[in-house]
Amino acid sequence: MLNAIKDASESGLVFCFAGVGSAFAKLNAQTSLIIAKHRKTLLVDIGTNIPQALHEKGISICDFDFYHVTHSHADHIGGVEELLLLSRYVKRKKPQLIITPTYQDILWEKSLKGGCEYNEQGMLRFSDFITPLWPEWVGATPREVYRIRVGDIALEIFRTIHIPAEVTRWEQAFWSTGLCVDGRALFTADTRFDPSMFRDIDTSHVEAIFHDCQLGGPGLVHATYDELKTLPADLKKKIYLTHYSDNHKEFDPRKDGFHGFSEPWKIYKWE
Ligand SMILES: [Zn+2]
Numbered sequence: 001m002l003n004a005i006k007d008a009s010e011s012g013l014v015f016c017f018a019g020v021g022s023a024f025a026k027l028n029a030q031t032s033l034i035i036a037k038h039r040k041t042l043l044v045d046i047g048t049n050i051p052q053a054l055h056e057k058g059i060s061i062c063d064f065d066f067y068h069v070t071h072s073h074a075d076h077i078g079g080v081e082e083l084l085l086l087s088r089y090v091k092r093k094k095p096q097l098i099i100t101p102t103y104q105d106i107l108w109e110k111s112l113k114g115g116c117e118y119n120e121q122g123m124l125r126f127s128d129f130i131t132p133l134w135p136e137w138v139g140a141t142p143r144e145v146y147r148i149r150v151g152d153i154a155l156e157i158f159r160t161i162h163i164p165a166e167v168t169r170w171e172q173a174f175w176s177t178g179l180c181v182d183g184r185a186l187f188t189a190d191t192r193f194d195p196s197m198f199r200d201i202d203t204s205h206v207e208a209i210f211h212d213c214q215l216g217g218p219g220l221v222h223a224t225y226d227e228l229k230t231l232p233a234d235l236k237k238k239i240y241l242t243h244y245s246d247n248h249k250e251f252d253p254r255k256d257g258f259h260g261f262s263e264p265w266k267i268y269k270w271e
C-alpha cells in the first residue's frame with residue numbers, strides 16, 4: 001500500500017489516512033495521516049493501534065522518511081514507543097521526527113521516558129532514538145506558528161486549543177498543533193470548535209480541511225458535528241470530518257453541507 005501512495009505522489013501532494021477514528025473507535029483505527037510528495041513520506045500521529053493498522057496493509061511503522069506528532073494523547077502517540085524501540089534495536093536507524101524543542105522535552109519527559117530510558121549501557125535520552133528536525137519559529141501572533149520543509153513538503157505547524165476543557169486561548173492550552181501542508185490542505189488534528197483558527201491561519205488557498213469531529217455532544221475538548229454545522233457554507237464544503245466515532249453511519253455530512261467523512265486508505269491528491 002505504501003508503494004501505491006508513493007506512486008500517486010510522483011506528480012504532487014497526497015494525503016492518505018491510516019486511521020480516521022476517535023480515541024475509542026473500534027471500527028476504524030485512530031486518526032493518523034500519511035502525507036507523501038515526490039515519493040517522500042511523512043507519518044503524522046501514531047496512536048496505540050496504528051502500528052497494527054499499518055501492518056495490515058503491509059507497512060512497517062519504520063517505513064516512513066519523516067514523522068510528526070501533534071499532541072500527547074495516546075490515540076496520537078501510543079505507538080511512538082514501538083517506533084523508537086523497533087528503530088533502535090531492530091532496524092538500527094533513527095527516525096527523523098519533526099518536533100519543536102519545547103514539545104520534544106514535554107513528549108520525552110511526560111510520556112516516552114518511562115518505557116525507553118533504560119538500556120544495558122545506562123540511561124538514554126530522546127536524541128539517542130531520533131534525529132529531531134526543528135521547525136523555524138515564525139511568530140506567536142495571533143497564534144504560534146512554525147514552518148519547515150521536508151523533501152518537497154512545506155509544513156506550517158500551528159497551535160490549537162484542545163485541552164483542558166476550561167481554557168479559551170491557545171496560550172493557556174496544553175501543547176497541541178495542527179498542520180497546513182503546501183498551503184493547500186489543512187489537518188486540524190485534535191481541536192475544540194475554534195472558528196478563530198480560520199482567521200489566524202491563511203486558508204485562502206486551502207482546498208481541503210480535514211477536521212476533528214465529535215459526533216455526539218457536548219464538545220468539551222473536541223469540535224462537535226453540530227458546532228461545525230454552524231460554520232459558513234464555503235468553508236464547510238471543504239471540510240472532511242476525521243477522528244469520528246463508530247456511530248458515523250447515523251450521519252449524512254454531505255446533506256449538512258460538509259464535503260463528507262474522510263475515508264481510511266483513500267488517496268487524496270493535489271497535482
Ligand atoms: Zn485524538
Ligand SMILES: [Zn+2]
Binds near residue numbers: 073
Ligand atoms: Zn487529543
